[in-house]
Amino acid sequence: xxxxxxxxxxxxxxxxxxxxxxxxxxxxxxxxxxxxxxxxxxxxxxxxxxxxxxxxxxxxxxxxxxxxxxxxxxxxxxxxxxxxxxxxxxxxxxxxxxxxxxxxxxxxxxxxxxxxxxxxxxxxxxxxxxxxxxxxxxxxxxxxxxxxxxxxxxxxxxxxxxxxxxxxxxxxxxxxxxxxxxxxxxxxxxxxxxxxxxxxxxxxxxxxxxxxxxxxxxxxxxxxxxxxxxxxxxxxxxxxxxxxxxxxxxxxxxxxxxxxxxxxxxxxxxxxxxxxxxxxxxxxxxxxxxxxxxxxxxxxxxxxxxxxxx
Amino acid sequence: xxxxxxxxxxxxxxxxxxxxxxxxxxxxxxxxxxxxxxxxxxxxxxxxxxxxxxxxxxxxxxxxxxxxxxxxxxxxxxxxxxxxxxxxxxxxxxxxxxxxxxxxxxxxxxxxxxxxxxxxxxxxxxxxxxxxxxxxxxxxxxxxxxxxxxxxxxxxxxxxxxxxxxxxxxxxxxxxxxxxxxxxxxxxxxxxxxxxxxxxxxxxxxxxxxxxxxxxxxxxxxxxxxxxxxxxxxxxxxxxxxxxxxxxxxxxxxxxxxxxxxxxxxxxxxxxxxxxxxxxxxxxxxxxxxxxxxxxxx
Numbered sequence: 109x110x111x112x113x114x115x116x117x118x119x120x121x122x123x124x125x126x127x128x129x130x131x132x133x134x135x136x137x138x139x140x141x142x143x144x145x146x147x148x149x150x151x152x153x154x155x156x157x158x159x160x161x162x163x164x165x166x167x168x169x170x171x172x173x174x175x176x177x178x179x180x181x182x183x184x185x186x187x188x189x190x191x192x193x194x195x196x197x198x199x200x201x202x203x204x205x206x207x208x209x210x211x212x213x214x215x216x217x218x219x220x221x222x223x224x225x226x227x228x229x230x231x232x233x234x235x236x237x238x239x240x241x242x243x244x245x246x247x248x249x250x251x252x253x254x255x256x257x258x259x260x261x262x263x264x265x266x267x268x269x270x271x272x273x274x275x276x277x278x279x280x281x282x283x284x285x286x287x288x289x290x291x292x293x294x295x296x297x298x299x300x301x302x303x304x305x306x307x308x309x310x311x312x313x314x315x316x317x318x319x320x321x322x323x324x325x326x327x328x329x330x331x332x333x334x335x336x337x338x339x340x341x342x343x344x345x346x347x348x349x350x351x352x353x354x355x356x357x358x359x360x361x362x363x364x365x366x367x368x369x370x371x372x373x374x375x376x377x378x379x380x381x382x383x384x385x386x387x388x389x390x391x392x393x394x395x396x397x398x399x400x401x402x403x404x405x406x407x408x409x410x411x412x413x414x415x416x417x418x
Numbered sequence: 419x420x421x422x423x424x425x426x427x428x429x430x431x432x433x434x435x436x437x438x439x440x441x442x443x444x445x446x447x448x449x450x451x452x453x454x455x456x457x458x459x460x461x462x463x464x465x466x467x468x469x470x471x472x473x474x475x476x477x478x479x480x481x482x483x484x485x486x487x488x489x490x491x492x493x494x495x496x497x498x499x500x501x502x503x504x505x506x507x508x509x510x511x512x513x514x515x516x517x518x519x520x521x522x523x524x525x526x527x528x529x530x531x532x533x534x535x536x537x538x539x540x541x542x543x544x545x546x547x548x549x550x551x552x553x554x555x556x557x558x559x560x561x562x563x564x565x566x567x568x569x570x571x572x573x574x575x576x577x578x579x580x581x582x583x584x585x586x587x588x589x590x591x592x593x594x595x596x597x598x599x600x601x602x603x604x605x606x607x608x609x610x611x612x613x614x615x616x617x618x619x620x621x622x623x624x625x626x627x628x629x630x631x632x633x634x635x636x637x638x639x640x641x642x643x644x645x646x647x648x649x650x651x652x653x654x655x656x657x658x659x660x661x662x663x664x665x666x667x668x669x670x671x672x673x674x675x676x677x678x679x680x681x682x683x684x685x686x687x688x689x690x691x692x693x694x695x696x697x698x699x700x701x702x703x704x705x706x707x708x709x710x711x712x713x714x715x716x
Contacts, residue, residue, distance in 0.1 A: 122496060122673030123479045125486060132571030132584040132591075153703045161707055190569020190589025197549040197568040204689075205423070205682060208572050209548035250696040257695070258688045262546055262681050263575040269681055272688045276695035284702050301713055305706035313698065399575065406670045409677040 117327070119406040127406070128264055128399045135392065137188035142256045143388040144181035145215065146283030147290055147381075148174045149252025152222050154287055154306060156246025158299070159239060166303065168229050169295035171242060173287065174222040174249065182215065207258040214251050221245035253283035260395060266328040266405060267398035268391075271321050275391070278317035282387045284310025285348055289380025292355060292373040297362050300373060304355045307380055311348045314387065318345065328404050331394035340390030347383035351376045424683035426652040427539050434554035443558030444601060445660035446610065446618055447626035448532055449633060450672075451645060453617040455481060455530035459493040462612035466597065467492065470587065480528070486673070487533055489585035492594040493609050496672050498529035529665075531672050532609070532618060535560070535581045535594035536649055537660030540680040543573035543582050543593075551591070558623070558660055559596040567591055578656065578678035596660070623660060630664060642666070648674065655679030 121127075131138070155170025186195045198212040222245040228238020257279040261272035268275070288307035292300060318341065322332045331337050354376030362369025398404040427433055431440045463469065472490035477483050480497035487494045502525055541560045544552040551567035554560060562573075562582075569589035573582045582593040597607035605611075610620035619626060630647055637645035648669050649659030655678050669676050 120668060120670050122498065122671065123477075125673055126580065127670070127673060127675050128580040129488075129574045129577065129583055132574040150699060150703070153699060154706075157703055157707045161711070188571070190571065190584050190591075191567070192569075194549075194566075194568035197551075197566060198570070200566070201548075201550040203545075203548065203550070205545040205685060206548045206572070207688075208546065208570060212548060247700075250699040251692075253699045254692040254695040258685075258692045259572075261688050262542075262685055263572075264542065264578040264580075264678070264681055265575050268575075269684070272684055273691050276688075276692040277698065280695040280699045280702075284699060288706075301710035302703075302706045305709040306703060309702045309706055313702065395575075402670070405675050409675055410670075413677045 117403065117407050119403050119410065121402040121406060124402065126400055127402050130396055130399045131263070131265065132190075134188050135389070137184045139385075139389040139392040141181045141184040141188070142260075142279070142392070143282075143286065143384050144177040144184065145211075145256055146253045146279055146388075147286040147384065148177035148181060148222070149218070149249035150283040150287030150306075150310070151177065151290060152218070152225075152242070152245040152249035152252070153247075154291060154303065155225070156243045156249075157302070159242055161302075163299040163302075165296035166291065166299040167242070169291050170287075171222065171226040171229050173290045173294060174245060175219065175226045177290075178215065178219045178222055178252075182219065207255060207262050211255045211259060214248060214255055218245055218248045218252055221248065253280050260391070263395075265395040265399050266408065267325070267331045268395040270325050270328045270408075274317045274321045274324070277313055278321060278387070278391070281310045281312070281314030281317055282344075282384050285314055285351070285380050286310075286384030288355075289351060289377040289384065292358075292377030292380070294377075297358075297366065297369045297373050300362075301359065304359050307355050307376070308352050311352045311380075314348060315345060318387075327407055328398055331397040331404070332390075335393075335397055337390045337392075337394035337397055340386045340393060344383045344386030344390055347379045347386060351379035351383055354379060423545070423685055424540050424655070424680055425657060427657050428652075429558075430539050430554055430657075431556055431558045436556050440556040442622040442624065443660065444596065444621065445537060445558075445623040445626055445662070446534060446596070446607070446620055447630050447650075447662060447664070448534065449617050449619065449630070449664045450529065450531040451617075451633075451637060451642070451664055451666060452615045453495070453530040453532060454615055455495055455497055455528070456614060457484075457495050458612040458614060459532050459609035459618055460484060460491070460495060462608040463493045463594075466600070466608035467595070469592075470585075487535070487579075487581045487583075487593075489583040489592040492534065492592075494533045496529075496531045496533060498531075498667070498671055500527050500529065500667070500671075501525075502527050529667060529672070531663065531665065532613075533672070533674070534609070534661050535596070536579055536656070536662070537594075537596060538680065539652065539657030539660070540682060541656075542576040542578060542681050543591075545680075545682045545685075546572045546576045548572060555598055555601075557596070557598075557601050559598065559601075560660075561595045561598050562591055562593060564590055564592075576681060578675055578680065626662075630662065633664060637664075655683070
């Protein structure tokens, strides 16, 4: 695929220095936090429906993935803090204007519910309340998939902010595909039919949203197709397509050979998880690139000023 | 929500919940036309606020070796060296001599400007802070409570001016407080106090806006037509700055964004899209299971 780099428009700056500060967040902490949160959320939703449709193996795998990924995402978030010992200050206030505050108030109850569901499933204790907690975590899980998009968009970073309509859907699709991938690896193959469908649905949503981000944002969409971020996003797309293709093939062969079906599921699952990682790291890097080069700040703002004067 | 996320807002302190008898909104008017680049403001700020040293560098960018605002730089003096555009020589009407030959340019001019936190009417750093560490003071300024900040760093990419930053040595976010401690004692901020030319003027924002309008008029009358105010209008993308500027060239020449809009302007739309996307996850998972049920029946 060709790289679309437009000619640099004329603009003035202060010694070419950036105007914005690059995000103070660390890599890999924050891209991982985005990936793990989405995977946790969609896994919990899948586990809830697996429970309701009589797929105990898939439900258990989904519950384990949900709490495992949620715990790891909290770990990544705390590790990124400048003052980790003050993590609990995240729950000091509830602020609808702060996506990180809202996110903390989604993440905390989600983790509690998902943890309770998993413990009940594994120990057999309090089955009724445990199942109810699992269902509730499945509902909250849908918000886990998308609040992180607002977290990135509610900044001055041009390539994140201007993608605020598309990023939630990109993250939703990516979360569904990643969770499908994780569950292809972890769940019994016989119960995987819905997960294969989920991979295709999530992948389609992700690819459509990514296309809009790349082509519909003008200059600030450029970092999504060039440089390191562009390479990561292209790799993510290729892996998503490969993962979906493999999972369809796996679904066909699993009726004939259990061994082959298992191998195909693990392969496609791995591709989908890797795709999710590439997508989140790519989106993150695109934002950083747009903060680093003052043209992404000056040129669109100048255009806005001149269009207002006309 | 009305004006709480963007647009003009007459009294940010009242909006933040202070009673009607709170002090007037205070701010800075930085008149760069009289800045001499002495950096007394940078030094006074560091001294008064005990801001740590943050590197001694030679940047090769005129006399600016500070570079940018940051966690440990709350005033930054920019030095712009420009060629002055050639002006047509004046013909004195003496045909045998003619106008004197001119060089390609009439020389170099220096633009100097002391940059600082803008203390926005709609401050993105404050609105996105998840802990409540950033708050609006009774003077309408924006201050970080260091004992609450957990160093999440969200304020850093939220600022449309690239002002606030996380300090590596203590992990917390830091920026100009408009000398909140001095204001409480009825004193002016250290930078304004130290400024020898009154380029940095401190006072109630309403007075400063009047003073600035008069100064621009004066400059325009004396032929400095490029003088313009930056950040003074309550109608701009951040609802007006508490610290605004008189500039002699485009804002981006000084490292300032030409037309910033506070990110929270679009926050309602962001939450709506995120909610729709969350519903799409629910629908997607449900569809995946419905599809499997159909497949099973075949």
